[in-house]
Amino acid sequence: MTLRPHKIELDPNNKQSTLMFQHAGYARVAFNFALSSFKAGRDTDEWRSHVDIKREFNAVKRDTFDWCDALSQNASKNAIHNFGDAVTRWKKGQNRFPTYKKRSDRISYQADNGEGTITVYKKRIHLPKIGWVRMREELRYTGEITKVVVSKRNGKWFASITVRNLDSNNYKHQPSLFEKEEKEPIGIDVGINTLATCSNGDTYDNPRPLKRYERKLARAQRAVSRKKKGSKNYYKAQRHVQSIHYRISNIREDAHHQASTKIVRKASAIGVETLNISGLLKNRKLAKALSDSALSRFLTMLKYKAERRRIPITQADRFFASSKTCSSCGHKKKELRLSDRTYHCDACGIDIDRDLNAAMNLCPA
Numbered sequence: 001m002t003l004r005p006h007k008i009e010l011d012p013n014n015k016q017s018t019l020m021f022q023h024a025g026y027a028r029v030a031f032n033f034a035l036s037s038f039k040a041g042r043d044t045d046e047w048r049s050h051v052d053i054k055r056e057f058n059a060v061k062r063d064t065f066d067w068c069d070a071l072s073q074n075a076s077k078n079a080i081h082n083f084g085d086a087v088t089r090w091k092k093g094q095n096r097f098p099t100y101k102k103r104s105d106r107i108s109y110q111a112d113n114g115e116g117t118i119t120v121y122k123k124r125i126h127l128p129k130i131g132w133v134r135m136r137e138e139l140r141y142t143g144e145i146t147k148v149v150v151s152k153r154n155g156k157w158f159a160s161i162t163v164r165n166l167d168s169n170n171y172k173h174q175p176s177l178f179e180k181e182e183k184e185p186i187g188i189d190v191g192i193n194t195l196a197t198c199s200n201g202d203t204y205d206n207p208r209p210l211k212r213y214e215r216k217l218a219r220a221q222r223a224v225s226r227k228k229k230g231s232k233n234y235y236k237a238q239r240h241v242q243s244i245h246y247r248i249s250n251i252r253e254d255a256h257h258q259a260s261t262k263i264v265r266k267a268s269a270i271g272v273e274t275l276n277i278s279g280l281l282k283n284r285k286l287a288k289a290l291s292d293s294a295l296s297r298f299l300t301m302l303k304y305k306a307e308r309r310r311i312p313i314t315q316a317d318r319f320f321a322s323s324k325t326c327s328s329c330g331h332k333k334k335e336l337r338l339s340d341r342t343y344h345c346d347a348c349g350i351d352i353d354r355d356l357n358a359a360m361n362l363c364p365a
Contacts, residue, residue, distance in 0.1 A: 050084025
């Protein structure tokens, strides 16, 4: 039994889009109410749970927010529940203390009620108080729908549908026509210039979309700064900046999906390195390039695709010197500069590409 999320673009009409906006606003109001109530209780040494806050909100919502009757109460209920989860994680030191949500923040709300009442039929989804909304594609997974989050990004509405796949334990991946019949263990070295270098010699380019669109993004951001804040032209310029960021994100995500899918189609076992991304980002000379590459996200994508195909994946120790160790004889160099793109072994005399040498060292036996 496993959870499978699938994010699908929606195609709502004007009335449905307006209702989605209202539900997202209702969720924001409920979250901010919960935060204010929790802070008020903390000032008097009274730690209120999300259940107590929900009762308090239900008692005053129809007097304070009389417009909420026309909306689904799932939006407020889930927002307060999510606030409770955020506070729990904060107590454990897993994230910062929650802050108030603004209108300019991410527009989203959780539409389900936890009882599986939301229905998906082919390219349509039935949302509470909104009705049947068209989807751009069909849901890939079958099973019980456990969670539906409706969000808006760059002027487009999306539904992230989480399905509990009951047959996941008996799931066996069926190879497509594009997959090789003969598979082999593959070691993968990730980097900035080349997204992934495999031990079998395959390389996957890193598109670096932020670097490609950096000048265009800077011009768009300057245009925003020259507009009067709150004017129509100001919001129009802001939407232009958002569309550039959206395109950058899509290019990066597409490259990651294509590379990870091609790798798992050829692999019987996968070996990857363990990266300290937070530590690497402290290097101000590499921070922008590392953020543009999003290597941690690529490795996460690779891992879940390998798990779905029952491909064993091995992570090397964080301090394993895959680049300094010779893949032929095992000799380890004391120093290796970042500018040295060819690995020359002083013991056996082999010359090999630095990234390929690291990938071969990461290859599982």
